[in-house]
Each structure stands twice: as C-alpha cells, then as structure tokens.
Amino acid sequence: xxxxxxxxxxxxxxxxxxxxxxxxxxxxxxxxxxxxxxxxxxxxxxxxxxxxxxxxxxxxxxxxxxxxxxxxxxxxxxxxxxxxxxxxxxxxxxxxxxxxxxxxxxxxxxxxxxxxxxxxxxxxxxxxxxxxxxxxxxxxxxxxxxxxxxxxxxxxxx
Numbered sequence: 001x002x003x004x005x006x007x008x009x010x011x012x013x014x015x016x017x018x019x020x021x022x023x024x025x026x027x028x029x030x031x032x033x034x035x036x037x038x039x040x041x042x043x044x045x046x047x048x049x050x051x052x053x054x055x056x057x058x059x060x061x062x063x064x065x066x067x068x069x070x071x072x073x074x075x076x077x078x079x080x081x082x083x084x085x086x087x088x089x090x091x092x093x094x095x096x097x098x099x100x101x102x103x104x105x106x107x108x109x110x111x112x113x114x115x116x117x118x119x120x121x122x123x124x125x126x127x128x129x130x131x132x133x134x135x136x137x138x139x140x141x142x143x144x145x146x147x148x149x150x151x152x153x154x155x156x157x158x
Contacts, residue, residue, distance in 0.1 A: 029108070030088045030109065032158065034071070048061060082151055084129070091150045093145050093146060094146040102123070132150055133147060
C-alpha cells in the first residue's frame with residue numbers, strides 16, 4: 001500500500017493548540033479587576049488539581065498561564081478625577097438622543113451586558129479623557145456623544 005494512504009496516528013492530524021492571545025498594550029486594571037484575576041487563578045488551580053483527563057487539564061493550564069501573565073503585568077489605576085473619564089469611571093452620556101451609562105474597566109474585567117466596557121473598546125477609547133459637558137467624536141461624527149457626568153465607580157475602585 002502507498003504511504004500516502006497510510007495513517008500513522010490521529011495525533012499527526014490534530015490542529016495545533018495555541019496559547020491564549022495577550023492583548024496588545026498596557027494591562028490597565030481597576031482594583032476589582034486585579035481581585036477578579038486572583039479569584040479566577042485560585043478557581044483554575046483547584047480545577048486543575050481535581051481534573052483527571054490530560055486534554056482537559058492542558059486546556060485549564062493554558063488558561064492559567066494566560067491569567068498568571070495578566071496578573072503579573074497588571075497596572076492598578078488610581079481613581080479618576082471627578083468629571084473626567086478614566087479607568088474606573090462611571091460615565092453617563094447621551095448618544096443619538098438616548099441617555100446611557102457605562103463603567104470603563106480593564107480588558108479582562110469587561111462585561112458589556114453588565115455595563116462594564118474595556119478602555120480598549122471603540123466606545124471606551126472615545127470616552128477616555130473626556131470631561132463632563134464635552135462633545136466626543138464617535139463612529140465618524142464629531143459630536144456623536146455628549147458626556148453628561150463622570151465619577152469614580154465605587155464598585156470597581158474598591
């Protein structure tokens with residue numbers, strides 16, 4: 001039989017398993033974000049100790065390596081000034097006539113459904129550094145967003 005039709009093992013045809021990608025740029029976090037990283041590390045270490053399957057353990061260990069890197073490079077941010085948008089700010093703004101509110105957080109603690117957006121997200125980048133009363137450019141419009149208020153969010157800065 002030709003070598004072309006012979007299969008040595010299934011392992012030869014598996015897709016490579018890559019590490020979790022580390023986001024580009026500084027790893028800016030809130031105090032809550034650093035705490036969440038620590039809690040996730042502890043949870044994964046417990047899960048790895050209890051896991052009996054090699055493949056599942058390798059996946060957990062890959063995630064743990066990512067979190068250890070993020071924990072080691074985390075730069076906890078000081079509370080932002082009043083009425084200035086920064087990491088840890090709760091921002092009220094008007095977009096297309098609708099009033100909304102979000103909290104600006106680090107990459108790993110972002111949860112848009114809960115109103116926590118990353119400072120690296122398009123909306124987060126647009127809001128960063130703005131002050132109450134400013135009109136901010138977003139999605140190609142120079143006056144798309146009006147900043148109504150900004151203050152440190154005690155939930156994420158504690």
